[in-house]
Amino acid sequence: MGLLERDGALADLTRLQAQSAGGGRIALVAGEAGAGKSSLAAEFTRSVRPRARVLWGACDPLLTPRALGPVHDIAKQAGGELRERLGDGDRGAIFDAVLDALDGPRQARRPVVVMEDLHWADEATLDLVAFLGRRLSLCRALLLLTYRDDELGPDHPLRGVLAGLPRGPVHRLTLPPLSAGAVAELAGLAGRDAAPVYAQTGGNPLLVTEVLAAAGSGVPATVRDLVLSRLHALSPAARDAAALVSVVPAHAEPALLAGHAAGVDECLAGGVLTATADGVAFRHELLRRAVEESLSPVRRAALHAGILARLDGDPGVDPARLVHHAHHAGLAAAVLRWAPVAARRAAALGANRQAVAHYETALRHAAGVPDEQRAGLLEAYATVAYLAGLNEEALRARQEALTVREAAGDTALTGENLRWVSRLSWWTGRTEQARAAGARAVDVLEPLGPGPQLAMAYSNLSQLRMLANDDTAVAWGERAIELARRSGDLDTEVHALVNVGSARLQRGDPAGGDELERAHRVAAAAGLDDHAVRALVNRAGIAVEWYELDVAQEVLDRVLAYAEARELGGYARHLLGYRATVRLARGDWPGAENDASQGLAGPPQRGPFRCPAQVTLGLLWSRRGAPDSTGLLEAAAGSAYEAGELQFVGPVAAALAEHHWIAGDPRRALDEVRRGLPLAVRVGHPWLAGRLAYWQWRCGGPAVVDGIAEPYRLLIEGDVAGAAAEWERRGCEYAAAEALACGDDDEAGRALRVFDRLGAAATARRVRAELRRRGAPVPRGPRPATVADPAGLTARQREVLGLLADGLSDAEIAVRLSLSAKTVGHHVSAVLAKLGVPSRGQAAAIARRRSPKMGNPPHA
Template identity: 40%
Template structure:
């Protein structure tokens, strides 16, 4: 009922092919029913069905393995052979569309997807264009989504092949139709269910007194009506999981119980498996099983899976934990963790190691130390450094207890790396020295190579480039000797960055570092290589090169669940967006970083600076708290580039606020750390010292645009900044000139950027010159836009509300499609709208002048 338009849209997408359909709605709203109706309405189409696992720690890529069983061929062979995930992704893509018949792939319950499955959807979404394939992903959107799912949905929604279809609950009229002749009052049913089709239909099927208030109550009310043997089979099926093999359930249930369960209609056939008609019913039943009976059922399931030769370690670990079988957990959970890590599902890997450690109390101390180290490494990849430090300290204590000097040295080096990520530079240096004191007397080892690489990285962070190169080369020698390619990649990376800091050739070393990391599947080192490739390009003012590398690196880190480096790269992206005048996008990126729980201090640092400085330039409130945090973090961290960025941001904020002495002190506090930084960073310090009236100077080479500003060549500097794509810096160069004509040019730049505070400063400079014409500034009505949008964003939103595509908006406003993309991203961020349609609805409700067919006037 009330699904005609959605059904037509679904059929259209399948007929066109080359589409990824995101089918969303609350639990029980009828997503599965719509899929079944679509299948009935279509002709010669091959359907393949899969679902994400609802276990607490899902098995990575469960949907892919489900599809392999149905599609067979090379994909199934590679799955059975334990191939790498990239091979599996490509094998699936090759299999789809290979029969001459259009393919429809259904992935249900993506809200339970592991990171590897989300990466699979990203992979397919980017490659569907023109293929006779439609991928339909159903998502429950009435629960709080995890960060990984939100990020993935944002990425998928941005793909041109993506179509979003959302199902709303039924109207009161529809519920009234359904309840006719049932004996239930339609108004009561609608009040209790809010029109949720599952709640409505389950409620109408429930018998006995009382009205269940939720799906849990409905499910349990129906379960109670089953006879004891059928109820036992139901509980067993619920604890087995989302997909229940008929052979397994038969081995665990009596014939009468199985017959009673199958006639209840709580489960339906799905190929060679059974599944609950509604997953929420399975969860309700599973949660209601008493603990003593749950324990026994999990033990029986585990024994049956072993008897049937099951090799799914994640599944076995789940039932082992439910059965309280420590030996089985220690056997299966670590294997599941390592497979998850190999597949780039690091959240699942960390959860499996955590599960293992809960049952490892009686294990040997060296085994517990190894598990704690693996757990710490996974947590570090996920930007959960505080937890990683706890796990690493436990490992260190265990290594010391058993007298394992080699393990102790490696544990100290691991703690040093974690401390550096927590912005505790002194602790990192102390632990590195302790690691070397333990490891060097033991002779050449891989552990010593890793400690040398750790020391080299710390020297690099402190801008001691010569020492960084020296220690990196020592690490390289040992890494090559022991074929430790992860250490080799890190050492090459540090050596390249050190060479760049000294103005030497660095690209060959850095490219080799990335190649070694990718070839060896060292995902953290690959993330670091992308970060430094982008960072060095950015430091040399090559913003276009940096942005290309950042997008490539972010895609890699998102696909491989490397949260720590993905956050770091997004911070750098926010910097590039700010420098190149795309402030709304920079703010949206910064907010995304700061809104993610558990982000490390180093991950927050760049976002804080960008957000603070843009707010200050716009004359908005709330910039001092973020700049205070940025400065405190940078001082605690002790890394010169971060100190320079935080101090210069505060200098600019004070300068804009009319506090010249405070601005000068902040600029002078950046001089000492800036001395060892790049020519661009030294140039920025030199310019702010001059701008704030300081007598201090900066020694060493300055990047050319800054040198021209120091030399008083305002127009030359502005031209260079414009060529680099940095409008705000161009405006500042013109403002520094003190010439009336150039000040007017600067004012126009600041106004276009929305830098109201800087524009006001420019107006004051014009008044001091006695200029005949001084701009009056933006009108109060412009500043007080009800949604906080700029004029151009208002225009874009008006066309967006009319349903125009980006290409149509670009044509009507005479701007590029890429510029429209930027404006749409900024609008969605400001309105906190998940999609274009929602933004259009907000516009019509919240902005005077937006109607059903509004058009901006030019």
């Protein structure tokens, strides 16, 4: 079948390939299954091969996707350094090698890289797409990505990757169904009645093709009926070949088809199969699945077993394929042999979610294995699940493994699992359980004498003490370091160094920050990703608490990139909450909202690590007067108060106190202060104690000034201007306005202007109500339409922002709105100032994140 009604798409791709001479372009080709994405890509690449270097890779619908599957395909074609780097397993080097393959000399043919079926992509491949998207403008290449948009649910990871691609070089092509006229043309060529064909297929090109190619006069009701009716006309040998190919996702290479040559030839001649660069395949995945699902379970399992036997001897085969066929063959021993291998390979590439899936497959087949082997699988699964942010799942696995090790009398592994139960209990908010398990781990291991398990158990106690702001953290950490160095255990040594550095930094010793940076460098060089990230997480978190916002911003940006590149999902979500806190403090409310929302996205997980995101978003909504703020802050309080640690309790108690004050309920605000202030004072944290002391004083409670941070002390002692100046020096405009709101009429008026500009409508109403009560003049507030906007934009400014998002210049906006270019320039400057961004591009990105109505926050 020709490519009917695809001329426009082909022209777009040709234009983008020509434009790539001046900088890379990305073509996103979407459509439902059977829409013709592969056919379009094939026709386009055929047309440009004389002047382009075509590299083609595809994602496969394996049980667990191959890590960097399409890159393996591309490496076979590109050769050179990329093929060598794939063998090394260093993901960063692989990504750089892919980029190098696209960035050849100017006299060479420009690359066209096709990646098919990204809806089946593994996480490492999606990270590669994001990596290339941010750098492709430096290359002379076209990246053509295809995916099924009807298979992307709201939480599909591909959505986030596509949304994050830079807008300039991206062109989206959605392939619609064929029109009734196009189907009529095709049906006429086949001598068929078009009406029933169109009614049965809805214009899906694949289904139209199959229906028109089917023998007989009737129209099959489903693809399965169609394929089976066509197979029935073939010889038994051809049907056997088709059955074999149907259980091989993507394509079957020649080695798997030995003994089936005649049948394969017949399938190719009859249009059931098509030739690929590496073998044969069904012309569409729907056809393959239709044949596979028609097989009896017994025959399907036998075919998978046969393929497994053939692949097992190939040293270059991806173990993910072996796991797929072993699982579907029901061969538990083979699954248990290959799933851990595939999991370790995925984890080495940073694809922790894929590693989790492989271990889950192994555990499903481990019912009859010896307890010791099952416990080992559980422990390995728990480690990668923890790294992927699946802490509840990891905790359950460790507890199950602990039961097995205890029953077997394995003291060393009992202690090690207790230590892991302690760590995972803390992550899930079970602080008391964490402390009990940590203490028990030491009790179990100490009779064994010095060793790596005991050293790590000591370091775990140091970590728990540090998290509780306990002065004994350093002593426990130094005991762990001494033991670890005695046995050359770098893993434990770095873990303990992070604890000691964190404890010192918590006490205001700047040397602790230097120690954390050193620990990060050592851990990163040794591939100890968990410790490397934790060192910077603690560095950033403490800087946020102490309002060292420049340090916090720099460290957060660095560690977020590090954690996301290694799929450390739990850390990444926690860090986004901290970065949201910094952005809120500095007046970048859209950025804060975006970070906090991302930190709260994804499957819910128990524990307080989402508190920074919840507090930031809850405060933002509370200041705006959004009704959702109460529920969000109360959810944070549930986790924080259960955990009982100041890093969670302090910010939540202060946020709820502010929320209740804004709502005009100082009594409830004081109740929250009392939950956090004594703990902050006892620990000796000047900033958290100061924030809580401020709200106690603001709500009519007793004044506390000893041991609190300077801006709060100045304000409570009556130096409003001094307090505001301290906050302004730190770049905290809202906090400065809070201080000014406590001053005279002029100072309160200045505060109101800040609140109005930031969109803190509820805060502004509360301050105006206070001014009215004391008989002071009340400055007029913004117009209602401006108040409704989360950034305080006027209706005209929202129009301008929307046109910025469409990529229009000032002159084009002026024509559209019947304004002068100079007036538009003023509006653009005002929009940038209110959004707190330096460029039109960043303003446009914010516009695309906002709701379609451009006036309501996304939660409304």
